[in-house]
Amino acid sequence: DTGVSQNPRHKITKRGQNVTFRCDPISEHNRLYWYRQTLGQGPEFLTYFQNEAQLEKSRLLSDRFSAERPKGSFSTLEIQRTEQGDSAMYLCASSYHRPTSGRKNNEQFFGPGTRLTVL
Amino acid sequence: AQSVTQLGSHVSVSEGALVLLRCNYSSSVPPYLFWYVQYPNQGLQLLLKYTTGATLVKGINGFEAEFKKSETSFHLTKPSAHMSDAAEYFCAVTLMFSGGYNKLIFGAGTRLAVHP
Numbered sequence: 022d023t024g025v026s027q028n029p030r031h032k033i034t035k036r037g038q039n040v041t042f043r044c045d046p047i048s049e050h051n052r053l054y055w056y057r058q059t060l061g062q063g064p065e066f067l068t069y070f071q072n073e074a075q076l077e078k079s080r081l082l083s084d085r086f087s088a089e090r091p092k093g094s095f096s097t098l099e100i101q102r103t104e105q106g107d108s109a110m111y112l113c114a115s116s117y118h119r120p121t122s123g124r125k126n127n128e129q130f131f132g133p134g135t136r137l138t139v140l
Numbered sequence: 141a142q143s144v145t146q147l148g149s150h151v152s153v154s155e156g157a158l159v160l161l162r163c164n165y166s167s168s169v170p171p172y173l174f175w176y177v178q179y180p181n182q183g184l185q186l187l188l189k190y191t192t193g194a195t196l197v198k199g200i201n202g203f204e205a206e207f208k209k210s211e212t213s214f215h216l217t218k219p220s221a222h223m224s225d226a227a228e229y230f231c232a233v234t235l236m237f238s239g240g241y242n243k244l245i246f247g248a249g250t251r252l253a254v255h256p
Contacts, residue, residue, distance in 0.1 A: 063246030131183035
């Protein structure tokens with residue numbers, strides 16, 4: 022399977038603990054996105070990378086959240102001192118961005134998500 | 141700022157009936173619009189997208205959507221529902237930047253139920 026993969030698929034933690042999620046994008050994709058989806062809502066943008074550079078962060082990404090993509094391949098999203106309000110599905114997506122391609126397609130492909138439950 | 145409103149959080153149809161899922165958008169510049177489908181415990185799959193050109197867009201699984209600028213709408217339709225269409229559907233909008241588009245802004249979603 023050459024799609025976007027995310028691990029773990031499910032994570033249950035106690036309030037105050039730290040958690041880390043991993044996303045492996047499609048291998049040739051240079052852009053990687055993180056979204057958060059709470060129950061009954063659509064995904065909300067958190068942040069994205071082009072290669073290893075983090076180009077944009079949403080206001081939703083508080084100081085307790087940090088994302089990295091150290092070698093421009095896989096990415097990690099860490100949440101420190103988790104709160105019950107952090108319970109959500111965390112989705113990762115990747116795309117191939119060609120700066121000189123004009124209006125060429127760079128569709129975002131989504132992974133299956135990591136469902137976080139904070140007790 | 142861009143936003144998306146999906147009218148109706150739940151839609152129920154009979155198998156074989158017309159499916160109509162409504163999406164209205166707000167954007168200060170010409171938008172790029174998408175419909176995604178999400179099955180339980182899975183990620184999102186792109187159904188179709190409108191970028192430029194023909195306003196009637198055909199997607200996978202027999203779905204299509206029409207971009208109507210005057211109505212700021214991008215409703216999703218399928219002539220005949222199948223049981224396998226039961227899922228959650230999300231409308232999304234983005235802006236096109238040089239070389240491609242960026243983050244997606246999603247609506248709250250519409251859960252489609254199909255009954256025999």
